[in-house]
Every structure is written in C-alpha cells, then in structure tokens.
Amino acid sequence: MNCIFCIFVKILRMYLSETSVRVRYAETDRMNYVYYGNYASYFEVARVEALRDLGMTYRRMEEEGFLLPVLEYKVKYFKPAFYDELLHIKTCIPFMPSVKIVFRYEIFNETGMKLNDAETTLVFLSKESGRPCKAPSELLQKLSPYFS
Amino acid sequence: MNCIFCIFVKILRMYLSETSVRVRYAETDRMNYVYYGNYASYFEVARVEALRDLGMTYRRMEEEGFLLPVLEYKVKYFKPAFYDELLHIKTCIPFMPSVKIVFRYEIFNETGMKLNDAETTLVFLSKESGRPCKAPSELLQKLSPYFS
Amino acid sequence: MNCIFCIFVKILRMYLSETSVRVRYAETDRMNYVYYGNYASYFEVARVEALRDLGMTYRRMEEEGFLLPVLEYKVKYFKPAFYDELLHIKTCIPFMPSVKIVFRYEIFNETGMKLNDAETTLVFLSKESGRPCKAPSELLQKLSPYFS
Amino acid sequence: MNCIFCIFVKILRMYLSETSVRVRYAETDRMNYVYYGNYASYFEVARVEALRDLGMTYRRMEEEGFLLPVLEYKVKYFKPAFYDELLHIKTCIPFMPSVKIVFRYEIFNETGMKLNDAETTLVFLSKESGRPCKAPSELLQKLSPYFS
Numbered sequence: 037m038n039c040i041f042c043i044f045v046k047i048l049r050m051y052l053s054e055t056s057v058r059v060r061y062a063e064t065d066r067m068n069y070v071y072y073g074n075y076a077s078y079f080e081v082a083r084v085e086a087l088r089d090l091g092m093t094y095r096r097m098e099e100e101g102f103l104l105p106v107l108e109y110k111v112k113y114f115k116p117a118f119y120d121e122l123l124h125i126k127t128c129i130p131f132m133p134s135v136k137i138v139f140r141y142e143i144f145n146e147t148g149m150k151l152n153d154a155e156t157t158l159v160f161l162s163k164e165s166g167r168p169c170k171a172p173s174e175l176l177q178k179l180s181p182y183f184s
Numbered sequence: 185m186n187c188i189f190c191i192f193v194k195i196l197r198m199y200l201s202e203t204s205v206r207v208r209y210a211e212t213d214r215m216n217y218v219y220y221g222n223y224a225s226y227f228e229v230a231r232v233e234a235l236r237d238l239g240m241t242y243r244r245m246e247e248e249g250f251l252l253p254v255l256e257y258k259v260k261y262f263k264p265a266f267y268d269e270l271l272h273i274k275t276c277i278p279f280m281p282s283v284k285i286v287f288r289y290e291i292f293n294e295t296g297m298k299l300n301d302a303e304t305t306l307v308f309l310s311k312e313s314g315r316p317c318k319a320p321s322e323l324l325q326k327l328s329p330y331f332s
Numbered sequence: 333m334n335c336i337f338c339i340f341v342k343i344l345r346m347y348l349s350e351t352s353v354r355v356r357y358a359e360t361d362r363m364n365y366v367y368y369g370n371y372a373s374y375f376e377v378a379r380v381e382a383l384r385d386l387g388m389t390y391r392r393m394e395e396e397g398f399l400l401p402v403l404e405y406k407v408k409y410f411k412p413a414f415y416d417e418l419l420h421i422k423t424c425i426p427f428m429p430s431v432k433i434v435f436r437y438e439i440f441n442e443t444g445m446k447l448n449d450a451e452t453t454l455v456f457l458s459k460e461s462g463r464p465c466k467a468p469s470e471l472l473q474k475l476s477p478y479f480s
Numbered sequence: 481m482n483c484i485f486c487i488f489v490k491i492l493r494m495y496l497s498e499t500s501v502r503v504r505y506a507e508t509d510r511m512n513y514v515y516y517g518n519y520a521s522y523f524e525v526a527r528v529e530a531l532r533d534l535g536m537t538y539r540r541m542e543e544e545g546f547l548l549p550v551l552e553y554k555v556k557y558f559k560p561a562f563y564d565e566l567l568h569i570k571t572c573i574p575f576m577p578s579v580k581i582v583f584r585y586e587i588f589n590e591t592g593m594k595l596n597d598a599e600t601t602l603v604f605l606s607k608e609s610g611r612p613c614k615a616p617s618e619l620l621q622k623l624s625p626y627f628s
Contacts, residue, residue, distance in 0.1 A: 058377075060373050060376060060377060061373075061376050061380070061390075061509055061510070061515070062372070062373035062376055062509065062515050062517055062518075063373075064509050064510040065505055065506065065508050065509065065510065066505070066508040066509070066510065066511075066512045066563055067251055067253065067510075068510045069253060071224075071225075071505065071506050072224060072253070072254040072257060073221055073222070073223075073224025073225050073228070073506055074221070074506075075221075076219075076220060076221025076224065076358070077221050077356050077357075077358035077359075080221070080356060080357050080358055081354075081356060084356075084357070084416070093416060094357075094416070095415055095416040098415075103215055105215065105217065105220070105261070105264065106220040106261060107260070107261055108258075108259070108260050108261065109220060109257075109258070109259050109261075110256075110257070110258045110259075111256070111257050111258075112255070112256050113253070113254055113255055113256065113257075116253065119391055119394075119510055120380070120389060120390070120391040206525075208521050208524060208525060208528075209361055209362070209367065209521075209524050209528070209538075210361065210367050210369055210370075210520070210521035210524055211521075212361050212362040213357055213358065213360050213361065213362070214357070214360040214361065214362065214363075214364045214415055215362075216362045219357065219358050221358055222358075224506070225504050225505075225506035225507075228504060228505050228506055229502075229504060232504075232505070232564070241564060242505075242564070243563055243564040246563075267362055267539055267542075268528070268537060268538070268539040363547055363549065365549065367520075368520060368549070368550040368553060369517055369518070369519075369520025369521050369524070370517070371517075372515075372516060372517025372520065373517050376517070399511055401511065401513065401516070401557070401560065402516040402557055403556070403557055404554075404555070404556050404557065405516060405553075405554070405555050405557075406552075406553070406554045406555075407552070407553050407554075408551070408552050409549070409550055409551055409552065409553075412549065
C-alpha cells in the first residue's frame with residue numbers, strides 16, 4: 037500500500053545527523069567561491085561525524101580491518117559558499133547498509149539558504165582480502181533502530 | 185533516419201581532447217589511493233587543457249568578463265589511482281554549449297585501465313551582471329566545426 | 333635591566349589564543365601522516381580564530397580594504413599527526429603589529445605531545461593601492477592591552 | 481683558502497634540476513593568488529622530478545623500504561603567482577645527503593620574475609624500524625659525481 041501514512045513512515049526510516057564546518061581561506065578560489073572540488077572533504081567530515089554521533093568512528097573501522105572507498109559521488113551546486121561562512125551539513129543514511137553504504141548531504145549557509153546537495157556511495161572492503169565485504173556488524177546493530 | 189551511418193556521424197559530432205597529470209604525494213590519502221575529492225582538480229586541468237587545445241584559455245575568458253562555475257558534478261570510481269602514476273584523461277564536449285557547457289571525462293592509468301568517468305556541467309555567468317549568459321562567441325566559433 | 337622579572341614581564345607581553353582542528357582523511361597522505369603542506373591551512377585556521385577571539389574577523393578586515401598575504405613561513409616538524417586526531421593549536425602574536433604581523437604556532441596532539449612549531453609573517457596591503465600599509469587601527473587598539 | 485675560484489668550485493658542487501608546474505584554479509584563493517600553503521606541493525613535485533632526472537624515483541625508494549618525511553620547511557614569498565601561470569622551479573641539492581637530505585627551491589613566473597625561495601629538510605626513515613637511517617646507496621652513488 038502506497039498510502040501517505042506508509043510513505044511518511046518510510047521517510048522516518050533513515051538515520052539523520054548534522055554537523056558544521058567553517059570555510060577556510062585555503063578552500064576558496066579566485067572566483068571568491070569555495071572551489072567546487074573542496075566540498076568533497078566537507079562531505080567526508082559530515083559522514084565521519086554522522087558515524088561518530090552513532091558511537092562509531094571511521095578510524096576504528098579501519099583499525100578493525102575495513103576500508104571504505106567511495107564508488108560514486110554526485111553533487112548539484114545551487115549557490116556558492118564564501119570565505120569564513122559557517123556551513124551546516126545535514127547528512128542522511130537513507131538505507132540500511134549492506135556491502136555498500138549511501139550517504140546523502142545538504143549544505144546550508146548561515147542564513148539557511150541551501151547551497152547544494154550530494155550523494156556518495158561507499159563500499160566496504162576487507163583490508164586483508166581487498167574484496168568487498170559486509171558492513172561491520174557493530175554498525176548494523178547501531179543503525180538498525182533507525183530502520184525498523 | 186537512425187541508420188548506423190547516422191549514429192556514427194553523430195558520435196563524431198563532439199569535441200575531444202587528451203591530457204595527462206601525474207599523481208602528487210599531496211593528493212594521496214592514507215588508504216594509499218588518490219583521495220576521491222582530488223579528482224575534481226584533475227578534471228579542472230582536463231577541461232582547461234581541452235579549451236587550450238582549441239585555442240581558448242579559461243583565464244582569458246575570465247578576463248573578458250565570463251565566470252564559469254560548476255553546476256553539477258558526477259563521478260564513478262572503478263579503480264583507484266596511486267602515487268606517481270601518470271594518468272591520461274580523455275575529455276569530451278558532447279554538445280554545442282549554450283548558456284551551459286558539459287564536459288565528460290575518462291581517466292586511464294599507465295597500463296590503460298579505466299579508473300573512473302565523470303561529467304561536469306558549468307554555466308556561463310556575466311561577471312558584470314552575475315547572471316547566466318551565452319557562451320563567448322569565440323568559443324562557439326571554434327567549436328562549431330566539430331558539431332556540423 | 334635583564335633581570336628575571338623583566339624577562340617574565342616581557343614573556344607576558346604577547347597575545348595568546350587556542351583552537352582545535354580535527355584531521356580530515358583528505359589531509360592525510362599515503363605515509364599515513366598529515367601531509368606536510370596541509371599544516372599551512374591549520375595555521376590559517378589558528379590565526380583567524382586568534383583574531384576572532386579578539387573580536388576581529390579577517391573577513392571584515394578584507395571588506396574594509398586590507399589584504400594580508402603571507403611573506404614568510406617556517407615550520408619544524410617533530411612528530412606526525414594522524415587521521416582523526418583532534419589537534420590543539422596554540423597561537424601567539426609576539427609583537428605589536430605594524431605594517432607586518434607575526435604569528436607563532438605550536439600544535440599538540442590529544443596526548444599533549446608537541447608535533448611541530450611554526451611562524452608566519454604577514455603584511456598588511458591596502459586593497460586600493462596594492463601597497464603595504466599600517467595594520468587597521470581597530471586591531472591595534474584591541475591588541476594594545478596585551479603589550480602595555 | 482676562500483679565493484674566488486674555490487668559491488666557484490664550491491658553487492658547482494651541488495646537484496641542480498628544473499621543472500615546471502601550471503597553476504590550477506583549485507590552487508588559487510580569493511585574493512587571486514596561489515594560496516601560500518599550496519607551494520608545498522609544488523616543491524614536492526620539484527624534488528620528485530629532481531630525483532627522477534637523476535634516475536631515481538621517490539616511489540621506488542618507498543617500495544624499497546624508505547620513508548622520507550619532511551623535518552623542516554621554510555619559504556619566503558616575494559611576489560604572488562596567479563592562475564594559469566606556468567611556473568619554473570629550480571631545485572638544488574646543496575650537500576651530499578646522509579641521514580637527512582636538503583632541497584632548495586626557487587620559483588620563477590613566465591616573465592622570469594622570482595616569486596619565492598624555499599628550503600626543505602627531509603629525513604630517511606627505515607619503514608621497518610621507523611628509525612632514521614642512511615640514504616639509499618643508489619642515491620648516494622648517483623649524486624656523488626656532483627659533489628666530487
């Protein structure tokens with residue numbers, strides 16, 4: 037049944053997190069904007085903090101034998117960000133991860149204007165074998181309340 | 185008529201260019217890969233050199249009053265690039281630009297393996313008005329032989 | 333008189349500030365360390381926050397017609413910083429600025445180990461003339477209590 | 481004897497190399513200059529190419545068990561570099577390396593103007609022990625003609 041209530045429930049079934057980054061001079065370009073390539077590291081901060089809010093650290097996952105390279109990255113830029121702005125990033129894990137994990141992001145400036153949205157798909161690799169593997173069970177346990 | 189010949193001609197109706205970049209230590213990360221966010225500056229090099237091959241420079245376009253921010257950026261990563269590799273980037277302008285210009289990219293390593301492909305959409309802005317505007321007529325003139 | 337008390341007083345005649353940055357994956361290199369070139373943007377964060385603590389922002393100085401390029405930069409690396417570490421940066425303005433301003437920095441990791449120290453010398457330029465000029469009077473006023 | 485001839489001979493007793501880098505948009509900042517922190521990766525390119533000219537690659541040294549972190553870095557900025565400029569870097573190894581290796585650099589723009597000079601001191605570490613060690617004998621052999 038695709039009733040409104042079901043859709044609403046489905047909308048709630050995701051994990052959400054928020055973080056902030058302040059734009060560094062190093063990250064601007066001569067157009068006076070944040071260089072389009074530098075948002076990738078803001079999204080990295082956002083997903084790392086999303087995991088930290090959940091009680092996981094990406095660093096520990098690596099120490100426990102997982103690598104998490106990015107498979108796909110898409111971003112749409114609506115408005116530029118400027119030097120010294122404090123940007124707010126809303127991060128969402130929209131599905132329970134399996135071998136892959138998807139993160140979606142929206143960046144807002146201080147006045148609440150949406151600057152861009154983006155999505156990254158990452159894959160869990162076993163450090164030992166170099167092969168794709170299932171997400172760490174600790175992560176799945178911590179995420180499961182958000183998806184049930 | 186959608187005959188094979190027409191499709192072939194259509195395939196030829198695009199502008200192609202090639203350039204190389206060598207991976208810097210600065211661009212690697214602790215996974216030993218080129219950091220996923222650093223490809224954006226490789227693609228920047230690729231499109232700037234594609235324009236230079238055509239007899240245009242992005243710098244002169246800016247001096248003549250055009251800005252060219254990125255509206256959209258998509259990349260799929262198949263294989264990682266490593267330190268000191270000489271990467272080959274194939275760049276294509278698939279359509280005649282109007283207010284927007286699309287670039288498509290493929291990166292290959294030294295052994296000819298395809299590492300990723302990407303697409304950026306940029307918009308021409310008038311520096312004066314800050315508003316979208318038509319691509320510089322010099323660019324359109326120089327590209328037109330490739331699309332007729 | 334070079335008595336100990338005078339030296340002590342002289343030591344106190346400086347402006348001190350502290351800030352923190354967390355190491356991003358983007359900032360590491362394949363040696364597993366923070367890339368030596370990336371500390372420059374940490375020191376940028378440190379001096380910008382040192383000014384903000386004083387009630388000044390670098391961004392507003394620029395808007396009021398000052399540029400502040402770096403003339404000299406020296407850094408000694410004792411120990412590496414690693415991914416995800418929360419680094420503490422102690423910043424000091426050791427002299428009253430005139431046309432130039434000196435910042436000194438020390439970075440410590442979470443366990444209190446000193447990782448490096450550095451110094452940058454910046455020059456105030458008038459945006460209008462492009463020539464060196466005196467530091468903004470507001471900055472001098474705000475710093476003067478620390479040097480009298 | 482500090483006669484002119486001896487000084488001249490001493491001047492010749494060094495290893496010299498040249499390379500070029502083109503300024504990327506990513507490397508500029510909103511002052512319209514190359515960001516002061518980005519020269520570090522230009523100097524990295526310069527020393528890596530200096531070694532390659534000698535028939536060594538930094539990458540192979542790493543594969544053979546050496547790490548080469550930077551211990552000290554000093555740079556004086558005289559003039560800014562701008563977007564799309566082709567910069568020429570002169571690199572010099574002024575002394576025969578031992579446990580440490582010193583590189584000196586000068587960057588010139590297209591019009592031959594000297595933009596900055598810099599020095600980095602790096603230390604050879606054994607990957608296995610993590611301890612300082614002597615430079616690889618192959619490097620010493622290849623450098624010795626320049627210092628005898």
